[in-house]
Amino acid sequence: MTEEVASVESLTLTFDKIDAPALADVSFCLNEGESLALVGESGSGKTSLLRLLLGLLRPTRGKVRLFGQPLDDVDGEELRRIRRKCSYIPQDPFGGLPPTLSPLQAVVEPLIVTRPNLKYEGTNKAKELLSDLGIEETLWNRKLVQGFSGGQRQRIMLARALITDPKLLLADEPTSMQDVSTRMDLINLLKVYLKNGMSMIFVTHDLLLAKAMTLRGIVLYRGRMCETGPTHLLLRDPLHPYTKALVSALPKLGKPIEVKVKRRPLPVGFKGCPYLALCPYGFDRCKDLPPMKQLSDARSVACFMGDTSQGT
């Protein structure tokens, strides 16, 4: 019986004075050793979701559980203990690393911070990780403020996240700045950790990358779940119009891109399907929010079209 590592239930997050919720009614469950992709573009709420999972934000409604413990019910010391089993890679490689440290110091820092009394003396593990990730030894002691490219910074952030051997890795677009050739190296390194029992939530806008990294995926649009299922099925046989648009928008070698979208401005406070903003279909009944329908053991869709039994 594998342990549950993270789960959210009907998670909703609304910011003050902003009408549209950042996240609405998101639920999923992640077990030990599993990897889950959160697919969506900017504005889909994926970054807020990660921060909610770590307890850095309080949800407006709904529950978050980490390693079985509900986050709203846990005291400071216990919360700290749970958080130390996680690692978070933020999306911005320039703000995600402290500029006054060197790569070596930045990678060792999580080990210092998570020890009592803030004492840790070793650097070998950090050096190993840095060379595995392709950062040359000559750069190990140069201050981060002195010019490292976005790609290098992302790799250093990955080392910084992996050095504590986390049980749960929350990664927000960790390979967006990599060249195609180095991307495979990072993916393979992550796969090694996954094989050793690490669980991962991988946020990306790239469905192909999601397929390479994870087995299961959730597609988010403007804070709502559109579709869930095995990632390779999301690619091969998308059900929700948004997933279909994402798949067809992916540049494929040698094939022209054809995306069918129809842009519609939605009135403020619109309570129907958010994808109506782009959906090439868009029926009258879409003015009501389509419920999340479980289609099979692993797949569910929130669209009136994906519901074959009810037709259009």
Added chain:
Amino acid sequence: MSFWRLDTLFLAFLSLLALLTPLLGPVNEAVAPPFCKPLWLDHESGKPLSLNAKDNSLSFTWESKPPKTFSVKGTVTFEGVPKSAALLLAGPSKTYKLVDLAGYRNFDVDIDSRDVPLKLFLGLSPFVDVSNVIFSERGAYSLFIASDVKAHLDLNLNIYTGKWGIFGTDQRGRDVFRLTLAGIRISLLVGIFATLIASTLGMGLGLFAGYLGGLADSSIMRGVDVLLAIPTLPILVVISGVWGRGLWQIVFVLSIFSWMGTARVVRSLTLSLREAPYVEGLRALGAPTGYILARHFIPEAMPLLLAQMALGVPGAILAEAGLSFLGLSDPLMPSWGRMLHEAQVFGAFTSGAWWLIFPPGLGIASICLAFISVGRRFEEMADPRLREMAER
């Protein structure tokens, strides 16, 4: 960017001078008559002379117009008690008896040409200038003892011509050049200490206000607003009236009134640093606030802080100089502002005695310029945009 440029070299040189000047001896003693002009300015008067006579006599020539004053100081020891003895100063044609030494075994000589007893002893009116009379001729002079018992002398003859030193003397007869050198110490002390205390205070309060936010932030910022509204100089005047005029009073008050700028700037920086993703990551790992502030925020604020400090020093120096110029500082403290105050009070400005005004004035201006130049370079290091402008 190389550290050693003109400004840093200049400041290092000044610091060295500041450290070494105490070795030159006390500065508040009179070394020459008051209001002497600088040596190189006055070409008519003769050079001042300082001679030491041992054993029996001292000979010298005097080839210029009569000096302003002269003095003879020292001891005369006889090998017995003379029945008749005197200290004589002989000129080309006449000899003058300066003091009668008969009946003394040891005598401490302390004669100044301005002394009225001496004038009376010489048979002159108290309104006559003794040195004018004695040194009226040009030629050979000698100072000696005439007695019936062997005598040993250890006398210092000093002849003052109204010229002295590199910058002359002030109203108390103090060497202005020595005073100028001594002023470096005061300016550096006040400038650096006041700014150091103010910056530390400002950084601490700015960090707290920025990181903690809420009530701490509002109260600190309201404090800043209130203190900024208070004009510094009048307060300094009141405090020096109430507390006395000392160096450390000035340092204290300047510190209290200078930390606000730094606090504001550090607070803005902290506010923006607080939102950085890596800070969130560290908080998620459970890093204590103190660790984040000490390990990350303070190093990031360093270049900014250094710039603020370097640019704050001229302010403190000028404030101190201003206060001293108004006469509100310790009269025994050889500060440049005080020198300017005394110059003004004793009419140097109106009589055109510029050598009393330029040295302290230039001193203040140059030290402030040097600090601003260094501060500007720190600013360039802190703010990349300025660096680009500098490199174009």
Added chain:
Amino acid sequence: MMRISSLSATYPNGFNAVKKADLKLSSGEILALVGESGSGKSTLIYASLGLLPKGSSVSGKVFFDDIEFFALPKEGQRKIRWKKVSLVLQGTMSSFTPVLTIKRQFLEAMEEHLSLTPGEAMAKAVELLEEVGLEGNFLARYPHEMSGGQKQRCAIAMALCCDPDYLLADEPTTALDVITQAEIMNLLKGIAKRRNMGILMVTHDLALASSTADEICVMYQGCTIETERSDIIIKSPKQPHTIALVRSLSMMEE
């Protein structure tokens, strides 16, 4: 045709970013300049317009139709920029001043290079915005009031305002989401065909290049190592670096 012949460019700090690059862009076609970070692709297009920072050294020849660019005096070069060939910058932040509305920035560009009355300029601006798929009322907006995709479309519209023969675009869709990216690519394709304009697009995404461009030129470490029609280069890449790129992409797609 726009031709770059044996162009080399070195930055003031001594870094030789481009080494004897060759390029040919035909009217009505899209050429994608593909390379990884550090390959010199952005440097190449800035160098060809004489836009590298002061102190850089550039050698070689650049031809716009039959005009040799570097042989022209400074004033002549200025006339070519924007009228014959225009530029869409990387990162929409750089294309717009945050404190002026789009209308002011458009009109400023047009007044500088054409001599139109304000009324004519406005009409043209609205026309251009509609060509890129935006409504005319976008003119009243500030840059921060638009999404990334909308800003990019505006930047393209501004680049077209003087009806240039060639458009150089530096990573036009980085930082945009895939759907908007697809729309912008199709927009560029349409513009190239409609106006018989040659578009040179710099990107690091070989897949994107292969689905949009007619020809692909691969850059590696400052040199243009392979130039070929896009369908051919995907099926049979010749240079080892190109082969590696194609291979890692096909691995991802499996």
